[in-house]
Amino acid sequence: MGLKSFCLKKSLWVFHFAGASCNNCDIEILDVLTPRYDAERFGIQLVGSPRHADVILVSGSINQRDKPRLLEVYEQAAKPVFVVAFGACGCTGGIFAEGNTFAGPVDKIIPVDAYIPGCPPKPEAMLSGIVKLTKQI
Amino acid sequence: MAETLFYFFIYPGLLFAGVVGGLLSWFDRKITAQVQFRKGPPLLQPFYDFLKLLLVKETILPARGAKMTFLIAPVLGLFGATISATFILLPLFNINIGFEGDVIVIFYLLTIPSLTYIIGALASGNPLASVGASREIKLIVSYELTFLLLFAAIILKADQSMKMSEIIQMQQAGAPFIGSISGVLLFIVGVFCIQAKLGLVPFDIAEAETELAEGAFIEYSGTVYALVKFTKYIMLFILPALLVGFLMSGFNWEGIGILWSILKLLAVVLLITLIRNTNPRLKIKQAMRFFLIGMNALVIIAIVLIYLGL
Numbered sequence: 001m002g003l004k005s006f007c008l009k010k011s012l013w014v015f016h017f018a019g020a021s022c023n024n025c026d027i028e029i030l031d032v033l034t035p036r037y038d039a040e041r042f043g044i045q046l047v048g049s050p051r052h053a054d055v056i057l058v059s060g061s062i063n064q065r066d067k068p069r070l071l072e073v074y075e076q077a078a079k080p081v082f083v084v085a086f087g088a089c090g091c092t093g094g095i096f097a098e099g100n101t102f103a104g105p106v107d108k109i110i111p112v113d114a115y116i117p118g119c120p121p122k123p124e125a126m127l128s129g130i131v132k133l134t135k136q137i
Numbered sequence: 138m139a140e141t142l143f144y145f146f147i148y149p150g151l152l153f154a155g156v157v158g159g160l161l162s163w164f165d166r167k168i169t170a171q172v173q174f175r176k177g178p179p180l181l182q183p184f185y186d187f188l189k190l191l192l193v194k195e196t197i198l199p200a201r202g203a204k205m206t207f208l209i210a211p212v213l214g215l216f217g218a219t220i221s222a223t224f225i226l227l228p229l230f231n232i233n234i235g236f237e238g239d240v241i242v243i244f245y246l247l248t249i250p251s252l253t254y255i256i257g258a259l260a261s262g263n264p265l266a267s268v269g270a271s272r273e274i275k276l277i278v279s280y281e282l283t284f285l286l287l288f289a290a291i292i293l294k295a296d297q298s299m300k301m302s303e304i305i306q307m308q309q310a311g312a313p314f315i316g317s318i319s320g321v322l323l324f325i326v327g328v329f330c331i332q333a334k335l336g337l338v339p340f341d342i343a344e345a346e347t348e349l350a351e352g353a354f355i356e357y358s359g360t361v362y363a364l365v366k367f368t369k370y371i372m373l374f375i376l377p378a379l380l381v382g383f384l385m386s387g388f389n390w391e392g393i394g395i396l397w398s399i400l401k402l403l404a405v406v407l408l409i410t411l412i413r414n415t416n417p418r419l420k421i422k423q424a425m426r427f428f429l430i431g432m433n434a435l436v437i438i439a440i441v442l443i444y445l446g447l
Contacts, residue, residue, distance in 0.1 A: 003188065004188075005193075007185045007188040007192065007193065010179075010182070011182065011185040035173055035174045035175045038175040040166070040175065040177060041175070041177060041178060041179070043182055043185055043186070047351070048349075048351050049354075051357065051358040051362075052351070052358060052362065078197055078359050079195045080194075080195075
């Protein structure tokens with residue numbers, strides 16, 4: 001394991017992209033940063049700009065309007081960047097999968113490195129997903 | 138020549154100040170975590186962040202910005218921080234080279250990093266960055282006068298001596314300046330000026346994470362952002378060190394003095410961190426009023442007290 005991948009693994013900055021989400025996943029993401037789960041002890045930080053992001057966390061179903069924005073955010077991020085599909089809607093489309101405006105699950109639009117299923121996933125599930133992601137690096 | 142370069146680039150300049158600043162940045166984050174009942178990041182976290190940005194990440198140039206200015210601004214900022222680090226830390230570590238740099242030089246050099254943030258932000262062509270830059274300009278306008286008055290008060294207190302080393306020697310021979318009423322007032326003003334210079338929470342108006350998404354630094358990525366981070370680490374070390382030198386009789390590197398020196402520095406950083414954790418962000422109007430009226434009045438009272446010999 002080289003220095004580069006070690007440092008990347010130790011400091012993953014997360015940019016949160018919320019699609020047409022019911023906001024439950026968004027609230028669970030905030031839970032991960034609370035004192036009980038404290039993602040900062042692994043070096044995980046939420047950042048406000050996709051330029052600083054190492055991980056793009058996509059929650060919610062992606063509809064026709066979100067699709068170009070998601071693509072734009074993905075292109076704006078400095079590579080290497082990892083994409084995590086969060087929640088049932090992010091992974092498969094969930095109950096919106098057959099909707100009129102649905103533009104396909106996240107992995108049809110941009111390459112996805114990790115899936116965290118659940119509706120909403122528990123904070124523990126998100127931490128384990130991030131751990132699995134770091135094992136890939 | 139080689140010796141001078143050593144002073145600037147290794148000890149106590151670029152490398153040393155950056156490493157100590159990184160450790161202080163960890164201290165700041167750890168204390169923040171403790172205040173919020175969290176465990177906090179590991180000791181080397183600031184260096185992981187820095188190395189990741191430096192080695193791994195791609196640097197993106199803005200398509201519609203001034204590319205060269207955008208790239209050069211953080212480098213200039215790092216130079217400014219390094220030179221001011223050298224001039225502040227040389228007297229604090231009792232090293233004598235020909236030119237010491239009086240405190241007025243230090244005052245001007247300390248402005249360079251903030252100025253380069255503004256230049257870089259305006260060159261990036263991002264609307265949020267330019268809002269951040271304009272806020273940073275307003276912030277500089279408000280705190281810089283207070284900071285200059287603080288320097289004037291210190292010079293007055295040190296019998297019109299403008300040399301950092303003489304100011305420190307005077308305190309080590311007599312009592313530290315903070316032991317008087319005017320010294321306490323100057324310390325309060327100094328802490329708030331440092332807070333604004335570092336862009337920490339009551340005055341993080343320029344990078345306001347929730348509304349401007351890092352403001353002035355929004356377009357920076359990869360290696361250039363690593364340089365910005367490094368500049369911030371250096372500033373987090375040298376500004377508290379400057380205050381320790383001005384008011385708390387500097388550092389003493391003999392015997393038990395080493396422990397006291399480190400504790401003094403950590404105490405100032407701890408105070409800054411606690412202020413940052415217990416206050417909400419001000420609006421730019423409130424910040425300007427705070428400095429232009431409140432803090433300036435405090436410095437002027439301190440200067441009057443110094444004239445009266447208190």
